Amino acid sequence: xxxxxxxxxxxxxxxxxxxxxxxxxxLADAFLRVLADAGIEWNAVDGLxxxxxxxxxxxxxxxxxxxxxxxxxxxDDGNGGASGxxxxxxxxxxxxxxxxxxxxxxxxxxxxxxxxxxxxDTYNRATVKHLAPIPTGGPxxxxxxxxxxxxxxxxxxxxxxxxxxxxxRRAAGLNPGAVYRAPLTIEEYLAAPVVAPPLHRYDCxxxxxxxxxxxxxxxxxGVSLRAxxxxxxxxxxxxxxxxxGLAEVAPGLWDQAAxxxxxxxxxxxxDDYPAMALVQLTDLGFVVDDDVRRFVHDELGALALNTxxxxxSAGQAGAAGGMHGLVEAVMQLxxxxxxxxxxxxxxxxxxxxxxxLYRYGACxxxxxxxxx
Amino acid sequence: MSxxxxxxxxxxxxxxxxxALCPRCGSREWRVEPVDGGIVERTTERDGTSIATxxxxxxxxxxxxxxxxxxxxxxxxxxxxxxVPVARC
Numbered sequence: 001x002x003x004x005x006x007x008x009x010x011x012x013x014x015x016x017x018x019x020x021x022x023x024x025x026x027l028a029d030a031f032l033r034v035l036a037d038a039g040i041e042w043n044a045v046d047g048l049x050x051x052x053x054x055x056x057x058x059x060x061x062x063x064x065x066x067x068x069x070x071x072x073x074x075x076d077d078g079n080g081g082a083s084g085x086x087x088x089x090x091x092x093x094x095x096x097x098x099x100x101x102x103x104x105x106x107x108x109x110x111x112x113x114x115x116x117x118x119x120x121d122t123y124n125r126a127t128v129k130h131l132a133p134i135p136t137g138g139p140x141x142x143x144x145x146x147x148x149x150x151x152x153x154x155x156x157x158x159x160x161x162x163x164x165x166x167x168x169r170r171a172a173g174l175n176p177g178a179v180y181r182a183p184l185t186i187e188e189y190l191a192a193p194v195v196a197p198p199l200h201r202y203d204c205x206x207x208x209x210x211x212x213x214x215x216x217x218x219x220x221x222g223v224s225l226r227a228x229x230x231x232x233x234x235x236x237x238x239x240x241x242x243x244x245g246l247a248e249v250a251p252g253l254w255d256q257a258a259x260x261x262x263x264x265x266x267x268x269x270x271d272d273y274p275a276m277a278l279v280q281l282t283d284l285g286f287v288v289d290d291d292v293r294r295f296v297h298d299e300l301g302a303l304a305l306n307t308x309x310x311x312x313s314a315g316q317a318g319a320a321g322g323m324h325g326l327v328e329a330v331m332q333l334x335x336x337x338x339x340x341x342x343x344x345x346x347x348x349x350x351x352x353x354x355x356x357l358y359r360y361g362a363c364x365x366x367x368x369x370x371x372x
Numbered sequence: 373m374s375x376x377x378x379x380x381x382x383x384x385x386x387x388x389x390x391x392a393l394c395p396r397c398g399s400r401e402w403r404v405e406p407v408d409g410g411i412v413e414r415t416t417e418r419d420g421t422s423i424a425t426x427x428x429x430x431x432x433x434x435x436x437x438x439x440x441x442x443x444x445x446x447x448x449x450x451x452x453x454x455x456v457p458v459a460r461c
Contacts, residue, residue, distance in 0.1 A: 126389045129455035134437045145414035196418040236395045
């Protein structure tokens with residue numbers, strides 16, 4: 001049976017959730033929204049996949065129980081920025097194999113100051129033992145040093161990253177779900193308070209609470225998964241972090257898609273930091289001759305990149321960050337992106353990235369999606 | 373005054389942080405070799421803490437607490453505070 005994405009939804013992101021808001025409530029809200037978007041009844045769902053840092057100690061089956069679902073397919077994916085694409089790939093294969101017919105994929109987190117601090121300080125055992133006691137205070141310091149390396153490699157200045165940030169903020173102005181929607185000038189970007197040099201406020205994603213959802217169903221009518229590739233832990237953390245696994249698998253991705261970067265009508269890369277967005281665009285083949293500076297000045301403006309505003313402006317709701325780009329791409333391909341709708345898009349590429357093992361992210365994956 | 377780096381007994385590959393199996397040969401026997409210094413590759417600062425990436429002579433790059441003023445290219449001495457490398461000039 002062919003599998004198609006028949007729904008995409010986001011539970012509104014918020015900077016400061018009220019006390020009554022829990023991770024479970026956010027995931028349930030995203031679930032109800034994606035059912036409404038797809039026009040599918042709640043009791044038709046027979047598969048559930050979930051990605052969340054803060055659902056613990058509950059797991060996917062606890063959530064199934066609390067959502068009232070009897071499921072034939074169940075999956076937890078804790079791999080952060082790569083989880084959305086992993087869940088989607090597994091769900092599509094499961095439906096094609098006949099293991100389930102209608103799968104809901106949910107990703108989200110509820111953070112307050114304490115729970116976010118706990119997450120970044122206990123992210124993995126390497127962090128607990130070797131980073132948190134420095135104290136690094138989370139990933140910003142690591143990506144500050146990576147960004148310095150990226151600036152030196154490509155001869156970039158802060159204002160070059162600012163172009164990407166300002167462009168995404170302009171897109172966010174058309175997305176009622178983005179937490180930062182007010183226009184940002186390059187002067188404001190440059191004058192923002194320092195976080196960890198060379199990173200300043202608008203280079204770092206706003207931490208939010210929220211949830212995203214996709215619905216995958218056995219039908220030939222919907223958004224299709226035209227290509228998928230992944231490569232995790234490509235270099236054992238022995239490199240400079242300026243090349244993800246995407247560089248190695250991009251040729252296979254484009255072969256499978258029978259398309260190339262120039263054919264993409266919508267591009268959603270995992271923008272935890274502007275440098276990493278540019279690294280993924282480079283690895284995917286959008287940057288000719290590795291000339292990032294020329295790309296930023298001459299080509300970036302014409303690209304329908306992170307049209308929701310991306311995580312940099314819409315917000316990063318923990319594990320939902322790994323599904324945010326997929327949800328945006330599906331909304332665009334289904335013509336349901338409202339004021340920010342790209343004109344009749346046919347193809348979109350979405351990449352996932354993340355899970356800092358020690359010095360930078362180790363996970364990388366990408367899909368090419370096709371409109372109905 | 374040194375920082376312990378795991379080295380694969382079978383092939384001599386040095387890694388940090390520690391692993392279960394050697395990423396080069398798949399062996400699981402490790403010995404520890406102390407390194408007493410390295411070269412600063414990058415620095416940053418977060419909430420008043422100076423942080424540096426330090427390349428050790430055995431190969432591995434360490435994320436260290438930097439307690440002296442140092443810049444890329446500078447040589448630093450390494451010490452251990454629990455699992456954290458501490459770098460000073």
